[in-house]
Amino acid sequence: TxxxxxxxxxxxxxxxxxxxxxxxxxxxxxxxxxxxxxxxYVSTATVTLAYRQPEVGNPLQGVGMIVPRRENRRISACTMTSTKFSPRAPEGHVLLRCFVGGPGREEQVERSDEEIIADARAELAALMGIRAEPVLARVYRFIKGNAxxxxxxxxxxxxxxxxxxxxxxxxxxxxxxxxxxxxxxxxxxxxxxxxxxxxxxxxxxxxxxxxxx
Ligand SMILES: Cc1cc2nc3c(=O)[nH]c(=O)nc-3n(C[C@H](O)[C@H](O)[C@H](O)COP(=O)(O)OP(=O)(O)OC[C@H]3O[C@@H](n4cnc5c(N)ncnc54)[C@H](O)[C@@H]3O)c2cc1C
CATH class of the missing domain: 3.50.50.60 (FAD/NAD(P)-binding domain)
Structure with a gap:
């Protein structure tokens, strides 16, 4: 040991x-x-973003989306966490989880939390029309986490x-x-x-x- x-x-x-x-x-x-x-193995990071539900401006129908590589976006996927697992966000709030990094984009994971959060928010605005200020934003890195x-x-x-x-x-x-x-x-x-x-x-x-x- x-x-x-x-x-x-x-x-x-x-x-x-x-x-x-x-x-x-x-x-x-x-x-x-x-x-x-x-x-x-490749490294990824997740960006967890919580919003007040009335401010999201998107019905969040579905459990998430995968962004094709050819779209050349700075996120590769987004899980609608609170739609998938309702207890994950308190009443009146929603929780989203964006993925960054992965094959060929590992350098993204090495950026600062602020930069990663800004990238994820910019992509959510472009792809889902979500421009609200999150009430919570957290970055989690999974270094060499995916075989x-x-x-x-x-x-x-x-x-x-x-x-x-x-x-x-x-x-x-x-x-x-x-x-x-x-x-x-x-x-x-x-x-x-x-x-x-x-x-x-x-x-x-x-x-x-x-x-x-
Ligand atoms: C961000 C992210 C999101 C994911 N989302 C999903 C999902 O929604 N659905 C899904 O099905 N899969 C998902 N996956 C994939 C899935 O989580 C992993 O493939 C799976 O957890 C790997 O399990 P594992 O037991 O092989 O490895 P791990 O869970 O990584 O376990 C390896 C263990 O080895 C231990 N360890 C490491 N080094 C040492 C050491 N030197 N000595 C002793 N112990 C050590 C670690 O502490 C760990 O407990 C996701 C993966 C990531 C990174």
Missing amino acids: ADGEKHWADAVILATPAFVTSDLVSPFAPELSQALAGIR QYDVGHLDRVAQMHAMSGETPGLYLTGSAFEGIGLPDCIHQGQQAAERVISFLNNPRGTLPRQATG
Whole structure:
């Protein structure tokens, strides 16, 4: 652990981002480490904006929008958060969440909060006619938060799972592999847990509790 404590385990599921998992396995699985390091991640930021509902001037029908890249806008999407999840804003208010950054636009995330908020507000004015003064504006950055699947990803993932199989009891999961959406991540986590149970039920496959060297 970070405190230097040691815990012995028969099996371990690594659910960390691929670049972290890469560092963790590098001492005993260098090939796997190298493959994991090849999974690209990009940074995004979200801008959460709250408005007084009567001032918004847009019925906010729907749960959000995605802005096509060719539109060349400074936001890539906007979630109508309080329409999607009504308890997210108190009575008489609405909450929006704009996305900035992402593939090819990561430098946007490095701008100041003030600049990012100004960009998001300018785009909401242009795209949705929202010119009101927000009662709340917050920027959240997700540095290297999104795994990117390049062509050939699934083949490489299959190889990585095969490589992890060379270390008995080691299992990998998370958005780096077979789906970035939350339901995909949950499903992959469940599959990893099932594989561990199956591994633990096979006594010959179980590692000794004490390290041997
Ligand atoms: C801004 C944003 C909005 C999104 N919106 C949606 C959405 O609306 N719907 C949807 O389905 N998906 C959405 N996603 C995608 C989804 O949230 C992610 O793909 C998913 O949460 C990734 O889950 P994960 O478990 O793989 O990784 P994470 O949730 O990132 O978990 C990785 C874990 O590893 C830990 N960790 C990191 N480094 C170390 C270390 N050195 N040692 C120990 N632990 C470490 C972290 O603390 C974290 O707990 C969104 C993603 C982002 C960034």
